[in-house]
Amino acid sequence: MLPDLDQLIQLQQLVNAAAEAQRDVDAIPSHIAALDDRLNSSREAVESAKQKLDEAKQQRQAVEKELAEVQSRLSRFKEQLMAVKTNKEYTAMQHEIATAESEVQRLEDAILEQMLEADELTVGVDNASATLKNEEAEIANERGELESERGTLEGQLKSSAEAQASLSASISNAARRLFEKIADQRGGIAVVEAKDGHCSLCNVRLRPQIFNQILKNADLIQCDSCMRLLYHDPGDSPVGETAAS
Numbered sequence: 162m163l164p165d166l167d168q169l170i171q172l173q174q175l176v177n178a179a180a181e182a183q184r185d186v187d188a189i190p191s192h193i194a195a196l197d198d199r200l201n202s203s204r205e206a207v208e209s210a211k212q213k214l215d216e217a218k219q220q221r222q223a224v225e226k227e228l229a230e231v232q233s234r235l236s237r238f239k240e241q242l243m244a245v246k247t248n249k250e251y252t253a254m255q256h257e258i259a260t261a262e263s264e265v266q267r268l269e270d271a272i273l274e275q276m277l278e279a280d281e282l283t284v285g286v287d288n289a290s291a292t293l294k295n296e297e298a299e300i301a302n303e304r305g306e307l308e309s310e311r312g313t314l315e316g317q318l319k320s321s322a323e324a325q326a327s328l329s330a331s332i333s334n335a336a337r338r339l340f341e342k343i344a345d346q347r348g349g350i351a352v353v354e355a356k357d358g359h360c361s362l363c364n365v366r367l368r369p370q371i372f373n374q375i376l377k378n379a380d381l382i383q384c385d386s387c388m389r390l391l392y393h394d395p396g397d398s399p400v401g402e403t404a405a406s
């Protein structure tokens with residue numbers, strides 16, 4: 162194989178692997194943002210559960226205050242009952258007392274109901290807090306994995322850049338410039354395999370004499386359509402071998 166072609170193939174493999182690693186690195190911030198969203202919604206669930214419990218407590222305090230007022234009114238009525246002088250006054254006071262007593266009953270029932278509701282809301286807060294605790298641990302773990310993946314990928318990118326530089330140094334200037342020009346214009350992919358008479362990337366059908374030349378891997382040959390450099394991988398395509406002979 163033409164040494165330049167052999168090295169350009171290797172260079173392209175390094176470039177492809179680096180591009181993939183770079184895509185993975187670039188995707189990490191959105192993975193982290195998704196973890197942050199998960200954490201935030203768990204925190205919001207706890208806040209909302211606590212808020213419901215607080216509101217319920219405030220409602221109960223309002224009812225307790227009302228009950229205290231009715232009870233003090235009731236005691237006042239009972240004292241006044243001792244002091245009444247006429248039957249009419251007595252009946253009126255009895256009526257006031259009965260009304261206040263039924264009000265006390267109603268408020269006490271309401272408080273009991275609110276206490277049961279508060280118990281449920283407390284369970285809700287506990288559950289949301291437990292979920293948050295689990296999520297915090299799980300998310301910290303996943304975030305750690307992402308950070309370690311980022312470290313690994315950045316290490317790969319660094320060694321790939323070094324390998325690309327040292328490989329480039331051994332490629333002829335003309336071949337390297339051609340590679341760079343095509344890579345620049347063609348999304349970073351300058352060297353692709355020709356397979357079964359076709360460019361494996363743009364899929365154009367190659368002229369038979371061109372394909373036969375490619376099978377020899379002895380020249381830098383560009384695809385007529387996408388301009389990429391083409392090579393033949395001897396490890397595959399028995400159809401191609403037949404065409405060569």
Ligand SMILES: [Zn+2]
Nearest residue numbers: 360363384387
């Ligand atoms: Zn092509």
